[in-house]
Amino acid sequence: MSRKIIHLITANRVWRSIFRYGYPDTEENRSKVIFQTFFLHIHPVKVKTHTLKPTYTFGLGVIAFYLFAVLTITGVLLMFFYVPSVQRAYTDIQALETAVPFGMLMRNVHRWGAHLMVLFVFLHMMRVFYTGGYKYPRELNWVIGVLLWVFTLLLSFTGYLLPWDQLSFWAITVGTNIAGAAPVIGEEARTLLLGAKEVGQDALLRFYVLHVMLLPLVATVFILIHFWRIRKDGGISSPAEQNLPVP
Template sequence: MDVLRALTENRLWRSVVRHGVRGTNRNRVMLVMENIFLHLHSAKVRRRSLEISSTYYLGGISLTLFAILTITGLMLMLYYHPSVPQAYDDMKELQFVVSNGVFLRNMHRWAAHAMVLAVFFHMLRVFYHKAYRPPREFNWVVGVVLLLLTLLLSYTGYLLPWDQLAFWGVSVGTNMVKAMPVLGPAFRFLLLGGNIVGENALLRFYVLHCVFLPLALVLGVAVHLWRVRKDGGIAGSSGLRRADAGKIP
């Protein structure tokens, strides 16, 4: 313990970690409030909110998956060229010659699937816990936007491997956009950068997938978490305790 104390009680350590981990309430509050990574979170939460049945940790899981996706995505960008036919060849290179390339790609892919699932279940949880009610209406709307952004991220990533599945998936999807009244054809043109699913479409989807949509999502998540805090912390299961559950008529 002396060694530990010597390590933590010097100027260098204190300049980084100001508060130590002493278990007083004040210290805990300071620890959270003065840390950029933790400050979005409430400084103080009810024990009840931490129980698994309150949230099933679905929001946290979504956030973690997004972090995994960001990291693996950035690494995939090192090996990927958004051009035809290089894009598909790059998939093959990941499979055959990049060290752990298959692992990297599969991490990204499965994390993406899991994130859609987690976000969706998160929404269901909020819905069934009536957590969309005032004062949380706005955050519900932000959450809906985040779900849409998640789906769009998945969809734009779908084209990038440039295989048959990708090509036809995007062909069908953008033709659905075209069916939109009045603006449909123009919107499809904008999305594809032309009238066919070609190199321009690949480039646009790449930029959307790697820049615009992730930035929007990060922004949205920041607002979302901030509002969770400002709206009075997470809304658990409508205040009903398990003991009272049987008493509902």
């Protein structure tokens, strides 16, 4: 393409409304591109060099986020083939395994993704602990992280009932009985979870709503706050900062 055509395209108003800055070949343009691009602005314009070393974070938080995204996408796909009713749930899962194109793949990616997310969130938490990332000024983000860990476990637990097979039924019976054994509020907590005295249609519906709506929504909000806090706390922790006195 001649320089004239390139100039005509890049001078076009529609083009300039999408690509607001020129090729990022100067310090200023590089900063502007990061600042102004929706998907890139999660990154800071400048980072500490040690945080680029793969062995500092092992990318564990990013892997946990990636798994959350995969679980959201496969979860939405699974919703097209699953009805949370005691008459339909078990047979819907059977149909998914045998009759729905790529159904088995969809289900297994979702299931493996869930196991892996528990593992990687745990490993990420260990990394943060061993690098002292929980210390000042990141205490609040550590607490948000602990909540994310709880949401991850609750998502796993609520998803476990949905196939409505023997394993699900008895796992949730045992799990909610454990909640029921808590002093003072135990019985109320158990009834609140199950919507009845034992595992049945009410429990299936409650676990379904928690699993596909409430918990993913709350987790998304907390993940966004988690990322925002990383930026506000000055990026990833650095070893030198850990000796800073708490003001």
